[in-house]
Amino acid sequence: MSIQTAAGRRASPSSVDRARRARTRRRLRRADLLVMLCWSSVAAAVSLYLAYGGLSEVRDVASAVTALGIITGLAGTDLILVMLVLAARIPLIDRAVGQDRAIAFHRSLGKPALYLILAHGVLLTIGYAMSDGSTVVAETIAFFQGPDLVLSYAGLGLLVLVVVTSVVAVRRRFSYEAWHVIHLLSYVAVLIALPHQLSSGAVLADGTLQRVYWIALYVLAFGSIGVFRFAVPLIRSARHDITVAAVEAIAPGVVSIHLRGRDLGRLQTAGGQYAIWRFWSAKTWWHAHPISFSAVPTATGARITVRDLGRGSSAISRVHPGTRVSIEGPYGIFTDEVRAARRMAVVAAGIGITPVRSLLEGSVLGPGEATVLLRATDASQQYLWQEVSALPSLAGSAVYSMVGPRPPGLATWMSAEALARGVTLTSAFPDLLISDLYVCGPQSWTELVVRDARAAGLPEKQLHVERFDW
Template identity: 35%
Template sequence: MILARAAVAVFLVVNLVAVHVLFLFGRPPAYNLIGAAGRLLGLYLAFALAVQVLLISRLPLLDRSFGMDRLTRWHRRTGLTVFWLALLHPAWVIVGFARAGRDPVPATALTLAKQWPALLGMIAVALIVLVVALSIRAARRRLSYEAWHAVHLLLYAVLVLGLIHQYVEGTAFTTNLATKVYWWGLWAFVLGALLANRVIVPLVRNSRHRLRVAAVVPESDDVVSVHVTGRDLERLGARAGQFFLWRFPGHNRWWQVNPFSLSAAPNGRSLRLTAKAVGGTTAGLRDLPVGSRVFAEGPYGAFTLDRRARTATLLIAGGIGVTPIRSLLEDPRIGDDVIVLYRVRGGSDAVLLGELRNLAAARGARLHLLTGRTGPGNQPFHPDRLRAMVPDITDRDVYVCGPAALTEAVLAGLRRLKVPSRQVHAELFRLAG
């Protein structure tokens, strides 16, 4: 983790310094101060886009060192940065041109829109605004996961339009051979990471392992487990607690992809995912034909015992978030000093409970099923309740997975109890493909 943090810091600092060097020595000089500010904002925007691409490229260094939850936060913050820069960059450039030519701002914007490089940039800005508008919480709740994911594919169009715009309009990158090599070398690295980790590696792995559906097992009225087999699965290097991005060709469209955790520790012979019907893809898993093809991208995530700092462990699950918790409990490395807290509204909602009980009994772990509606008399993750159930909580690594509200309540309680941050591991699954 320390080396990864240092590598990320060096990458950001070196490239930000280079961006300012490009701005200071770029030719031709800006026509006025406003235009110069617009040019600098454009450089910031281009670099922010490069960072955003790296965040979704599934670089092993980032994924294994920081995990999905932290990368999700960075992705959202970078996305908001891209959004504001995408608005401010053209606005300052247009105002700068208008001041230089002493023309009205609307007339200047219309004139620039008639030039195809500027028009491509404006289209990219419109697409960014659309994606961000559909990603805010109020809009996101109205979209299915599949629709939200499809909308985000528009960002690849933004990337193409942005690169064309940079190539034609980016005078700061063409000052000399060194600036050209640096800038397009940066983008070659970024695009190479994206293609290698999101396209080439998954294609090679799926060709090698030939994944197929071995069994489909209903766990409850709205939860189903899918067992997947293939060749040489031990070479995947999957760990308990990790997830894959799953596609089912022939059963769902190619762009319909969902992140599902392994609900059983990988054993080199099969993989198992367990999902709740919350969208079109997950609802259809019950009807998957045995023998149908599976395309899996992964394994991903740092929600594993590799990052454990203590020998004692507390596992906290909420709802269907029990799946990676159940796989962690099966991991032979977890030891025998384990406490499991499983939060559900009612006993009928506790999927995989029988398996948890069997695993807990085999390991000598303590399992607490926490039921009922959360209210004044039922606050299972209040710091006092947590300490009562787990007196030595500060001496344990804590793994929590569940709905956002539950996870945030647990994390708030752990902070108040002063559990060291290096011992806290959370998975929210807020970032998909």
């Protein structure tokens, strides 16, 4: 068996496998480096404080508590700035870990950052109160007499609000639009605390490397947001001049939106990626939507497929031809580029078919190299299934379907009928351990597939997930 390369030459499976393994090693090294840089930045913030004599003022318990308060404040602020960098949608980070994992890491830092900032305020108040011989209440009141510290308390309040509303149980009580507006307050919280940080005694004295480090970190965080979340999307949208060409109903509550534009090939979109779209109509201009490409774009056209899952998606399913569209992206590593193994296994459910359809279209596959399992609760959820089965890239590959509800009371991703027949993930994919497994669907369902894959011994580098929650 041989595989057709992008240049049109024939390559042996062994050479392709070596190229995939080398590419995977590079990507994993970049991911490890990213994590190391994030934690190293916190270490650098604390080390610089200590290097500039941060402990030289420690003479008693009160000054020790104060110094500890300063350290927790520096560490917490550093983590918040790191979180902003992770959320800035920097292409280098996206190619290393994908936006999905970058945002997951961003969220995981939220609580530690908040706890450190809270500890900063408490420890400084106690330390200053002990030094002044006053009470904590009196010291807190005294803090509010300084404008910089008033801003700091306001920033702390905003951070508490952002972190609390990011907890899953709380977040689900908000619409995406309301939650997103609240989350933007994190930018304000960091900015209004900056005057306090730069004016707090000699901690960040003018002319020190500490001050240079912190200013550079602020510039990196907010500069990245300004460039990659605002400037680049504006330039890209103007360059490609995207509009709605047609809206096609493919199932009840599901539409494909056909887009036309200029030089869309310059987006360099890989099959399986998504973009963040803003439709400039009266009912949709105020909200951007992360939606996967359901077909690999051509030079003049693209397509996305949307299911009515709420007010936002319902509104964009009713946009009219000619509506102007802004694009941010493409993003994601749910692509053929991250394959580490020779074979490909794919499981998709519901509207999760959209990135899977473009993934399979854009993948370089040899005959019989892929096995695809399409999952639906009933026939009404078989979106784009016929298109998937007809893809030229799947010639000689197996495409199966599993239709039916899950059995009540059992934590399984399979239908009751399949479970009764003894179907398992490994029986559906006999070559699972020498395959890359791509999974896309509702989050709770996806987690069950991932659970079974890990239990079967599938290495993490061969597991790829596209999530559809916020």
